[in-house]
Amino acid sequence: xxxxxxxxxxxxxxxxxxxxxxxxxxxxxxxxxxxxxxxxxxxxxxxxxxxxxxxxxxxxxxxxxxxxxxxxxxxxxxxxxxxxxxxxxxxxxxxxxxxxxxxxxxxxxxxxxxxxxxxxxxxxxxxxxxxxxxxxxxxx
Amino acid sequence: xxxxxxxxxxxxxxxxxxxxxxxxxxxxxxxxxxxxxxxxxxxxxxxxxxxxxxxxxxxxxxxxxxxxxxxxxxxxxxxxxxxxxxxxxxxxxxxxxxxxxxxxxxxxxxxxxxxxxxxxxxxxxxxxxxxxxxxxxxxx
DNA sequence: AGTCCAATTGAAATTAAATCTCAATTTCAG
DNA sequence: CTGAAATTGAGATTTAATTTCAATTGGACT
Ligand SMILES: [Mn+2]
Ligand SMILES: [Mn+2]
Ligand SMILES: [Zn+2]
Ligand SMILES: [Zn+2]
Numbered sequence: 001x002x003x004x005x006x007x008x009x010x011x012x013x014x015x016x017x018x019x020x021x022x023x024x025x026x027x028x029x030x031x032x033x034x035x036x037x038x039x040x041x042x043x044x045x046x047x048x049x050x051x052x053x054x055x056x057x058x059x060x061x062x063x064x065x066x067x068x069x070x071x072x073x074x075x076x077x078x079x080x081x082x083x084x085x086x087x088x089x090x091x092x093x094x095x096x097x098x099x100x101x102x103x104x105x106x107x108x109x110x111x112x113x114x115x116x117x118x119x120x121x122x123x124x125x126x127x128x129x130x131x132x133x134x135x136x137x138x139x140x
Numbered sequence: 141x142x143x144x145x146x147x148x149x150x151x152x153x154x155x156x157x158x159x160x161x162x163x164x165x166x167x168x169x170x171x172x173x174x175x176x177x178x179x180x181x182x183x184x185x186x187x188x189x190x191x192x193x194x195x196x197x198x199x200x201x202x203x204x205x206x207x208x209x210x211x212x213x214x215x216x217x218x219x220x221x222x223x224x225x226x227x228x229x230x231x232x233x234x235x236x237x238x239x240x241x242x243x244x245x246x247x248x249x250x251x252x253x254x255x256x257x258x259x260x261x262x263x264x265x266x267x268x269x270x271x272x273x274x275x276x277x278x279x280x
Numbered sequence: 281a282g283t284c285c286a287a288t289t290g291a292a293a294t295t296a297a298a299t300c301t302c303a304a305t306t307t308c309a310g
Numbered sequence: 311c312t313g314a315a316a317t318t319g320a321g322a323t324t325t326a327a328t329t330t331c332a333a334t335t336g337g338a339c340t
Contacts, residue, residue, distance in 0.1 A: 015317090109253070287335080300323065
């Protein structure tokens with residue numbers, strides 16, 4: 001599982017599995033799927049396996065590079081991440097009122113983007129589609 | 141034109157048209173359509189009509205509220221804006237290598253998003269679609 | 281043209297996210 | 311075990327943006 005995947009990734013890069021990296025890894029995968037780094041750091045400080053803020057940010061970058069985590073969005077000031085192990089790509093709707101995040105996936109929409117890239121000779125490698133508005137509960 | 145529109149907007153809100161706000165307005169509409177606030181501030185400092193950094197940021201917020209300017213991207217560190225007066229909504233492809241920004245618009249893609257909002261009972265009010273990758277010139 | 285007062289300004293301090301520095305510590309291949 | 315290379319954390323630094331507040335200004339109303 002993600003533990004072994006991260007180990008392999010580190011191995012390939014000549015990096016070491018440390019107790020701090022393990023702490024971040026565990027916390028990322030027990031966190032709600034969307035999280036921000038400062039929340040994550042607070043959770044880690046409260047847990048048994050500690051890591052400094054610097055290590056949290058450094059490990060987060062490695063997790064993104066390994067493909068286990070993705071940067072999802074910037075809500076206001078900081079970034080939002082989510083763990084993606086065993087999950088399919090998807091995009092997000094975000095409620096401006098209550099902050100709820102709704103995930104969606106559309107094959108058509110993905111294909112349309114491929115077409116658009118094609119007709120611009122652009123080699124698309126990733127994308128973020130974020131729809132903002134009012135969720136079911138928050139619309140009048 | 142944008143001058144009058146901004147005046148009206150300010151009037152409606154009981155705000156005043158000051159020389160600083162005018163300076164920002166002029167610079168925003170003589171700038172390349174995509175810009176970041178610090179660039180804008182630098183340009184204003186170099187121009188005849190000065191304004192402080194605080195006023196630049198404050199006026200930028202008002203311009204966004206007035207609909208003359210939109211926040212375009214949140215992917216790097218700071219925000220990117222563009223003036224939208226007389227321009228149609230569109231989305232962006234951004235080259236990871238050279239930073240080029242390619243604009244595109246697809247009716248199908250917009251409609252697909254409407255459908256998706258509909259089937260989630262979500263009242264979509266705005267969206268950003270940002271495709272990152274390599275542009276024509278930067279792909280091998 | 282003058283009065284007045286709420287709106288506005290700018291310099292500097294502050295906040296917040298994220299990154300950097302570097303001496304001390306840890307990991308792990310051999 | 312050993313030792314070289316990787317890693318860590320406390321605190322300093324960077325960067326974008328916001329806040330503070332005394333001094334200034336816009337413009338409605340005479
Ligand atoms: Mn998600
Ligand atoms: Mn644009
Ligand atoms: Zn909501
Ligand atoms: Zn390019």
